[in-house]
Amino acid sequence: MSVTNQPAGQTSKNPLTSVEEWDDFVAARYKKGKSGEEFRNYAPDANPSVTEFYRQNHSYQTLEFVRQKRQQYLKFDHGKKGIWAAAEYLNTLIDDSDPDTDLSQVEHLLQTAEAIRRDGQPRWFVLVGFVHDLGKVLCLYGEPQWAVVGDTFPVGCAYSDQIVFPEFFAANPDSRVPELQTKYGIYEPNCGIENVLMSWGHDEYIYQVSKNYLPEPAQYMLRYHSFYAAHKHGAYRHLMNKRDEEMFNWVVKFNPYDLYSKGANRPNLRDIRPFYEDLVAEFFPPEIDW
Numbered sequence: 160m161s162v163t164n165q166p167a168g169q170t171s172k173n174p175l176t177s178v179e180e181w182d183d184f185v186a187a188r189y190k191k192g193k194s195g196e197e198f199r200n201y202a203p204d205a206n207p208s209v210t211e212f213y214r215q216n217h218s219y220q221t222l223e224f225v226r227q228k229r230q231q232y233l234k235f236d237h238g239k240k241g242i243w244a245a246a247e248y249l250n251t252l253i254d255d256s257d258p259d260t261d262l263s264q265v266e267h268l269l270q271t272a273e274a275i276r277r278d279g280q281p282r283w284f285v286l287v288g289f290v291h292d293l294g295k296v297l298c299l300y301g302e303p304q305w306a307v308v309g310d311t312f313p314v315g316c317a318y319s320d321q322i323v324f325p326e327f328f329a330a331n332p333d334s335r336v337p338e339l340q341t342k343y344g345i346y347e348p349n350c351g352i353e354n355v356l357m358s359w360g361h362d363e364y365i366y367q368v369s370k371n372y373l374p375e376p377a378q379y380m381l382r383y384h385s386f387y388a389a390h391k392h393g394a395y396r397h398l399m400n401k402r403d404e405e406m407f408n409w410v411v412k413f414n415p416y417d418l419y420s421k422g423a424n425r426p427n428l429r430d431i432r433p434f435y436e437d438l439v440a441e442f443f444p445p446e447i448d449w
């Protein structure tokens with residue numbers, strides 16, 4: 160089943176040729192060796208479909224939308240599935256781009272995990288690499304791309320100018336609600352990021368689905384891996400508490416593996432599968448609620 164068959168760059172529900180196009184854009188934005196100032200010069204790297212994607216994301220991710228999606232998905236009534244079954248299910252999200260050069264969803268997960276493993280990180284950290292994008296199954300539930308991927312950001316308070324394409328927030332209905340546009344909005348100073356509603360997407364979903372089985376740093380890595388304004392640019396510290404500050408070091412540690420582990424070598428699933436089967440079984444029951 161493909162939900163990605165959309166002509167690139169057109170005003171469609173899914174402007175990206177695949178959700179990977181967003182990941183590639185972020186990787187280009189933070190290309191190794193780029194200076195801090197150059198991070199902000201993402202426009203030349205942008206392409207029309209990515210721009211249209213962000214226009215939709217920033218326009219439609221309202222506080223109300225987030226509340227509604229949380230109600231819909233945090234009942235976990237989308238079936239029971241093991242981690243492997245979820246990975247195989249995610250792989251049915253077909254990419255329209257060249258199959259010879261583009262990696263399947265599971266290959267990205269394995270490359271991320273293998274890079275973490277090569278660095279001798281703890282087993283739970285390797286597991287984070289393997290599961291971190293499984294929340295993209297939201298696409299297969301019929302969610303539009305703007306509600307699955309994209310840089311995440313808090314809703315219900317002022318938008319940071321450290322968020323990519325901040326100009327697109329002008330079209331978000333929340334931007335015309337003064338109470339939602341103060342520095343703290345509906346939140347208290349340093350209330351803790353767990354009390355802050357983030358734009359809805361694959362980070363929050365995989366965090367919620369897996370949180371009972373993984374240690375706290377893993378939960379932060381999953382939940383905030385697309386929160387670039389915070390983990391790359393230091394924004395929103397005024398909503399974080401001491402614990403968050405500490406835990407965001409882990410989010411920062413995870414990010415390069417996500418961004419830079421794409422290599423020419425395709426992981427050989429047959430060789431590494433036993434390792435990942437054991438790893439998944441060490442932390443997760445045979446099936447979890449999605």
Ligand SMILES: [Fe+2]
Pocket residue numbers: 291292361384385
């Ligand atoms: Fe992701």
Ligand SMILES: [Fe+2]
Pocket residue numbers: 182267291292417
């Ligand atoms: Fe990823």
